[in-house]
Amino acid sequence: MLYEFKVSDLADEFGVHRNTIRNWISAGTLPAQKAPGRKYSIKWKEYNALCEKFGRQPKVWPETENDIPPVEKVESHSPDLAPVALGSLSRELYDDPSYADTCLACGSCASACPITGVDGLDPRKIIRMAFLGLGEELLTSDWMWKCTLCAKCEEACPMDMNIVGLIYGLRARCDRDKVPDGLQRGVVTCLERGNNMGIPKEDFLELLTEIGNELAEESCPGFKVPIDMRGARLLMTVNSKDPFAEPDNLKFLWKILHAAGETWTIPADNWEGVNWGFFSGDDKAMKTIVSRIVDNARRLNCQTILLPECGHAYYATRMGLEKWYPEVLEEFEIFSVLDLLVEYIEAGKIKLDGTRQKKITTYQDPCNYGRKSLDAFGVGYFEEGRLITKTCCQDFVEMTPNRYGNYCCGAGGGLWTTQYSAERVFYGRVKARQIKETGAKIVITPCHTCRDQINESLNHEFDLGIEVKYLWEIVSDALVAPGK
Numbered sequence: 236m237l238y239e240f241k242v243s244d245l246a247d248e249f250g251v252h253r254n255t256i257r258n259w260i261s262a263g264t265l266p267a268q269k270a271p272g273r274k275y276s277i278k279w280k281e282y283n284a285l286c287e288k289f290g291r292q293p294k295v296w297p298e299t300e301n302d303i304p305p306v307e308k309v310e311s312h313s314p315d316l317a318p319v320a321l322g323s324l325s326r327e328l329y330d331d332p333s334y335a336d337t338c339l340a341c342g343s344c345a346s347a348c349p350i351t352g353v354d355g356l357d358p359r360k361i362i363r364m365a366f367l368g369l370g371e372e373l374l375t376s377d378w379m380w381k382c383t384l385c386a387k388c389e390e391a392c393p394m395d396m397n398i399v400g401l402i403y404g405l406r407a408r409c410d411r412d413k414v415p416d417g418l419q420r421g422v423v424t425c426l427e428r429g430n431n432m433g434i435p436k437e438d439f440l441e442l443l444t445e446i447g448n449e450l451a452e453e454s455c456p457g458f459k460v461p462i463d464m465r466g467a468r469l470l471m472t473v474n475s476k477d478p479f480a481e482p483d484n485l486k487f488l489w490k491i492l493h494a495a496g497e498t499w500t501i502p503a504d505n506w507e508g509v510n511w512g513f514f515s516g517d518d519k520a521m522k523t524i525v526s527r528i529v530d531n532a533r534r535l536n537c538q539t540i541l542l543p544e545c546g547h548a549y550y551a552t553r554m555g556l557e558k559w560y561p562e563v564l565e566e567f568e569i570f571s572v573l574d575l576l577v578e579y580i581e582a583g584k585i586k587l588d589g590t591r592q593k594k595i596t597t598y599q600d601p602c603n604y605g606r607k608s609l610d611a612f613g614v615g616y617f618e619e620g621r622l623i624t625k626t627c628c629q630d631f632v633e634m635t636p637n638r639y640g641n642y643c644c645g646a647g648g649g650l651w652t653t654q655y656s657a658e659r660v661f662y663g664r665v666k667a668r669q670i671k672e673t674g675a676k677i678v679i680t681p682c683h684t685c686r687d688q689i690n691e692s693l694n695h696e697f698d699l700g701i702e703v704k705y706l707w708e709i710v711s712d713a714l715v716a717p718g719k
């Protein structure tokens with residue numbers, strides 16, 4: 236039993252000054268601890284010893300056994316409820332059975348996840364359900380499609396659990412007719428027609444020629460889009476969203492390649508860089524799409540594969556090469572767009588004027604280039620984007636948190652193309668807050684998804700009034716024409 240007292244009350248009880256009691260506490264003569272309400276507490280045994288020393292009767296006594304009411308036994312009202320047993324599916328959902336003992340059920344993952352609680356989604360719950368063999372129940376939920384695969388939960392996990400791998404495994408086990416329609420259609424179209432949007436070859440080539448001619452007239456005399464050019468150094472892919480909806484975006488990177496005197500080529504067939512097999516959990520589709528890039532690099536005798544520049548497409552292609560085509564990593568030089576831009580800047584292949592852009596800029600770290608890339612490949616792109624941005628812009632501020640700890644834009648994992656737009660915007664509230672707090676006027680990012688989510692959605696939903704630019708767009712803006 237503990238005896239709780241206020242200093243003034245105990246001083247009265249023992250007929251001493253309040254400071255005497257305080258001195259006894261600080262000297263340890265009175266081994267009392269601070270308690271709520273400006274009180275102290277002391278074990279009754281110690282209090283009784285003090286009373287004996289001063290020849291006093293204790294004011295309070297511990298309750299006897301007879302004073303304590305017996306604990307009532309609670310009868311189960313659910314006699315039919317069977318205990319949950321570890322089922323066979325539990326092993327299919329995670330690689331290592333020791334994981335079941337490794338997870339502490341501490342909930343750090345759930346605290347870190349910006350959509351914990353939305354429609355019952357909770358990474359800790361998903362982990363426990365998988366261990367308990369509740370795979371069927373997990374598969375009837377739609378949690379795996381609302382998760383952005385951002386790995387923020389893994390960052391928080393003290394036990395290094397592979398939470399995203401488990402959620403990806405759920406996506407992979409879903410019947411294909413349960414995959415969100417937009418995603419599944421993109422995958423099927425890409426497999427059947429060579430690109431997600433189903434753009435016919437003639438239209439694609441015509442459009443590229445047109446855009447190339449415009450660029451030649453605007454700022455790059457003599458420019459021609461190199462299609463199927465054998466022996467070029469770089470093999471490039473195209474994000475089908477650009478020729479389909481925003482063809483002018485293609486000019487940013489082309490202008491830089493032209494200024495650097497690069498030899499590069501875009502294949503006439505199977506030019507798609509986007510890989511939605513990664514989103515839909517379809518390894519077979521993902522492998523086919525990666526294999527097309529490898530085939531084109533070999534057919535055109537290129538030296539370097541420029542990994543597709545969208546965050547997920549970069550990650551999926553690199554993952555696919557490591558998993559299914561490891562020999563390609565030796566056969567070709569593998570570059571991300573960040574590697575390429577840093578090479579151009581450091582080797583002086585392009586000249587940039589960093590005084591043109593005077594607005595405050597900030598940088599959005601895409602999960603796939605940063606946190607996830609570091610964990611999966613040992614290469615995290617954090618400083619490259621900052622070096623490039625700071626070279627092109629005068630006034631740079633960081634978001635908080637950033638780099639490894641940054642939050643997803645809210646549209647990762649394919650959410651941009653699914654019906655879960657309310658969840659996407661809800662997740663994005665964190666990104667909107669981060670951006671607002673910087674006071675920046677421009678957000679720079681090397682990812683199509685981050686750019687679209689911030690520019691097309693969060694900007695309006697959260698009244699950000701912000702410009703969003705691709706990393707290569709800001710380089711293109713700062714480019715000093717060769718010879719000037």
Ligand code: SF4
Nearest residue numbers: 338339341342344392
């Ligand atoms: S943070 Fe890690 S250890 Fe804690 S509940 Fe989540 S998965 Fe388990």
Ligand code: SF4
Nearest residue numbers: 348382383385386388
């Ligand atoms: S990957 Fe991201 S969205 Fe998915 S559970 Fe983890 S923190 Fe939440």
